[in-house]
Amino acid sequence: MRTRPQTRFRGATVAGRPRVFLNMAMTADGKIATANRAISSFGSAQDQEHLLELRAEADAIMAGARTIDLNPVTLGPGNERFRRLRLRRGLAEYPLRIVVSRAATVEPTAEIFRHRFSPIILLTTGKASESRLKRLRDQVDEVCVGGEKEIDFCRVLADLHRRWEIDRLLVEGGGELNDALFRCGLVDELHLTICPRIVGGRAAPTIADGLGAGVLARATTMELTKACRLGNELFLVFRAKRKAQG
Secondary structure, X not given: OOXXXXXXXXXXXXXXXXXXXXXXXXXXXXXXXXXXXOOOOOOOHHHHHHHHHHHOXXXXXXXXXXXXXXXXXXXOOOOHHHHHHHHHOOOOOOOEEEEEOOOOOOOOOOHHHHOOOOOEEEEEOOOOOHHHHHHHHOOOOEEEEOOOOOOOHXXXXXXXXXXXXXXXXXXXXXXXXXXXHHHOOOOOEEEEEEEOOOOOOOOOOOOOOOOOOOOHHHOOOEEEEEEEEEOOXXXXXXXXXXXXXX
């Protein structure tokens, strides 16, 4: 157990939608940031490398508004080595980028909008005011309204697959976006790095916040397919267990 799990995604589309892979790093007590969100990155250099390896497999990368606002992320592929890797795998040099914000509250000054290397899609709802959308239209290539009050992720992902040819979608949080995808049964694989820190605090976010399953019978059931230790971190891969059809 000296190296990270292999990052090659298994298969492509699932029933007319992209195969969805979720990647998160969390503390040993299950937190992805401190309660005040001041610290949201605590993985090692190896974890960052793992992230870029996963991005090199994805047609598109998706993240929520708070993740975009609080972190200087671009959702890009990384350095030239990873861009070449994407090209060898038959992918575009740069992945499509999707920002999820139900009320279009993401800041137009966020770091991601300063880097125009690939299209950016804003995924929002009818709750977004026209004034907020107006501030963002110059920053994104497309505004996709995915529902009146909540995003219909099943419909939206099928549409993204059809219109943008997205076969593999990598999701990088935050907790509320992850929770919505879990509740819709759309997460096919979870890549989870467990880091040797304890944050604590009932208000500190976890990998799946939001509404949650409500009852255990509705929880997403997963099976551990890979595990390895590198230094003091654990790299785990879980695959969703689908219920047998009728």
